[in-house]
Amino acid sequence: MSHQDWKEITIGKRANASSSGGMNMKQAKDPKAVAAALRAGMAVQTVKKDSGAGRNALKLELDDENLTHKTVSADVKKAILQGRLAKKLTQAQLAQQINEKPQIVQEYESGKAIPNQQILGKLERILGVKLRGKGVGK
Structure with a gap:
């Protein structure tokens, strides 16, 4: 039975090194670093940001x-x-x-x-x- 490390990685928010699994913000935004974290078995959470169309759309x-x-x-x-x-x-x-x-x-x-x-x-x-x-x- 294999052991997996389930450290949480937060992308898009300021996180200290302990909560991000040792990754800083620059690394968290780098697709290669995120892919490496996924290969290592770390949990990676992605968040889709609002495009802003709802805020600028005309009220009909x-x-x-x-x-x-x-x-x-x-x-x-x-x-x-x-x-x-x-x-x-x-x-x-x-x-x-x-x-x-x-x-x-x-x-x-x-x-x-x-x-x-x-x-x-x-x-x-x-x-x-x-x-x-x-x-x-x-």
Whole structure:
């Protein structure tokens, strides 16, 4: 019967030499050292870190009746279209000026876009029209 040493190795946290099985943080991050620890029979715990997508994702609000996302109102899409035509810009030119894809401008003008306050602010600044406030996002 063989004897195995089950010393715990912690990766990603500051650990003293006794709790990490004699490995320091630099060794614990080295894939070769981790592989050597596994071959030696040490217990190695890996932890997957959150990519952060959940923190930065937009909070989507649902319309209770239809269970659909709220989109820009008819007034907003009309104001964007009229403002763009008054400045004699194409959708692609407007998109370039606000540093967004042309598809974004097309979605806002067709009323399919989910309102984003940053994009609405850029459009207001370039087109010189009021898009945020009462009546937006209904």
